[in-house]
Amino acid sequence: MRQPLRLVIADDYPLFLEGLHLLLEQQDEVHIVGEAHNGTELLEKVASCKPDVVITDIQMPQMDGVTATRIIRSRFPDTKVIALTMFNEEHLIVDMIEAGAGGYLLKSTSKGELLKAVQSVADGYNYFCNHTSIRLSKLIAQSRSPLLHPSEPLFTEKEIDIIRLICEQHVSKQIADLTSLTHRTVEKYRDRIMNKTGSKNVVGIVIYAIKNGIYRV
Amino acid sequence: MDPYETTIYHAVLITSLVLGTVIIYFAVSVIRIQRRHFERKRSLLISEIALLESERTRIANDLHDELGPLLSVTRIQISKAADQLATPAYYLEKAEANILTVIERLGGIARNLTPKLLVTKGLEAALQDFIDQYRHISSIRFRLCYEVNQHLSGDQSLLIYRLVQETVHNAVKHSGAHQIQLHLKEYDKQLYISCKDDGNGFASLPASENGMGLTSLHNRAEIAGGHLQCTTAAGSGTEYFFQIPLNI
Numbered sequence: 051m052r053q054p055l056r057l058v059i060a061d062d063y064p065l066f067l068e069g070l071h072l073l074l075e076q077q078d079e080v081h082i083v084g085e086a087h088n089g090t091e092l093l094e095k096v097a098s099c100k101p102d103v104v105i106t107d108i109q110m111p112q113m114d115g116v117t118a119t120r121i122i123r124s125r126f127p128d129t130k131v132i133a134l135t136m137f138n139e140e141h142l143i144v145d146m147i148e149a150g151a152g153g154y155l156l157k158s159t160s161k162g163e164l165l166k167a168v169q170s171v172a173d174g175y176n177y178f179c180n181h182t183s184i185r186l187s188k189l190i191a192q193s194r195s196p197l198l199h200p201s202e203p204l205f206t207e208k209e210i211d212i213i214r215l216i217c218e219q220h221v222s223k224q225i226a227d228l229t230s231l232t233h234r235t236v237e238k239y240r241d242r243i244m245n246k247t248g249s250k251n252v253v254g255i256v257i258y259a260i261k262n263g264i265y266r267v
Numbered sequence: 268m269d270p271y272e273t274t275i276y277h278a279v280l281i282t283s284l285v286l287g288t289v290i291i292y293f294a295v296s297v298i299r300i301q302r303r304h305f306e307r308k309r310s311l312l313i314s315e316i317a318l319l320e321s322e323r324t325r326i327a328n329d330l331h332d333e334l335g336p337l338l339s340v341t342r343i344q345i346s347k348a349a350d351q352l353a354t355p356a357y358y359l360e361k362a363e364a365n366i367l368t369v370i371e372r373l374g375g376i377a378r379n380l381t382p383k384l385l386v387t388k389g390l391e392a393a394l395q396d397f398i399d400q401y402r403h404i405s406s407i408r409f410r411l412c413y414e415v416n417q418h419l420s421g422d423q424s425l426l427i428y429r430l431v432q433e434t435v436h437n438a439v440k441h442s443g444a445h446q447i448q449l450h451l452k453e454y455d456k457q458l459y460i461s462c463k464d465d466g467n468g469f470a471s472l473p474a475s476e477n478g479m480g481l482t483s484l485h486n487r488a489e490i491a492g493g494h495l496q497c498t499t500a501a502g503s504g505t506e507y508f509f510q511i512p513l514n515i
Contacts, residue, residue: 061336063332063333063336065336065337066336066339066340068340069336069339069340069343069344070343072340072343072344072347073343073346073347136331136335136336136339136370136374137331137335137370137371137373137375137377137378138374139374139383140396141384141388141392141396156370157335157339157370158338158339158342158366158367158370160346161346183403184403185399185403
């Protein structure tokens with residue numbers, strides 16, 4: 051088994067940090083090595099703890115998450131950042147992604163999604179919350195993110211059809227009906243598309259497709 | 268001329284001069300009082316609006332910074348409690364789902380209360396965001412053209428944002444339009460805002476309904492120190508045209 055991922059968490063609301071502790075305790079995959087209540091404290095903790103992943107709130111006193119992320123990514127490039135937001139605050143999320151965050155989650159996320167996001171970001175992938183709207187996908191795709199994979203691998207025509215259907219919010223079963231493929235074949239296509247686009251969920255595929263002009267909104 | 272007649276002429280002349288002066292003085296005072304009254308009313312309205320907006324911001328911040336995280340933590344605690352039970356707990360799952368819905372609703376309410384983007388990114392970004400939100404829930408085609416180079420003060424941006432918001436709300440709600448064009452242009456220290464739709468026009472609406480909305484828009488224009496001109500005809504759409512002096 052791999053070493054647990056070392057996390058630093060930051061939020062100006064102490065009760066929420068407690069909640070994150072509660073959510074992640076007894077999880078072998080991760081280990082919280084530090085916590086901070088503002089951006090300045092976060093930078094100190096990152097410098098002293100050298101975590102693999104930072105999970106941080108965006109709006110914090112003294113120094114906000116966007117500035118902190120920009121500094122962390124330039125001084126400690128091995129440390130990945132996940133932004134946490136209370137609501138779907140699209141422009142803040144885009145600011146964080148442009149500052150170098152590898153992904154974002156809503157504060158109402160589940161344990162499963164939180165762990166998945168931490169793993170993906172630590173492995174160098176982006177992770178975008180399952181609740182991402184098409185509107186936010188478009189904003190992210192248009193953002194000047196240093197992390198979105200820009201190169202376009204070659205897709206077969208069938209794959210492109212399936213990507214478009216995914217972008218139109220169809221689930222695998224509907225896609226199978228629409229393309230006269232079996233459900234299992236569609237699932238295989240889906241996996242292959244995720245691999246090619248470096249995505250970890252449907253949102254990743256949608257953002258990729260918008261960014262590379264496969265799907266227009 | 269008869270000396271008696273001359274006296275009468277003089278008397279009439281002097282009396283009319285005195286009367287004229289009194290009338291002019293009276294008229295000037297009335298205009299001055301009215302102007303002062305109007306100014307006072309306007310500054311009272313402006314401070315009331317400022318108070319209202321700061322209250323809205325405070326409520327939105329409370330929802331965002333306190334209730335939001337508290338609900339998130341509660342959700343985590345409920346899911347933790349459910350994890351510790353041997354059998355799946357129906358009511359705990361229900362409660363967790365409810366909290367998620369409450370969080371989502373809270374986000375919507377906070378967003379409607381105060382346009383945060385206005386403060387962080389300025390009027391153009393806030394209007395773009397406002398229009399984008401409509402684009403996703405309505406089939407109306409929107410076009411926004413923003414040609415204002417001057418940096419507007421926070422207060423003025425907010426007045427203009429609310430004014431545009433209400434105009435577009437009105438157009439969306441009443442006009443039955445397929446397309447709404449919004450154009451903001453700065454020229455010679457004046458801001459011109461045009462909101463044009465291809466809807467039914469005014470005549471097709473009951474007078475009371477369009478009267479209220481229109482009065483409110485006139486008021487908003489007046490508070491911003493400008494005025495509104497509204498051109499409409501049954502079946503040929505409506506254009507609202509505002510002229511507002513910049514940096515008042």
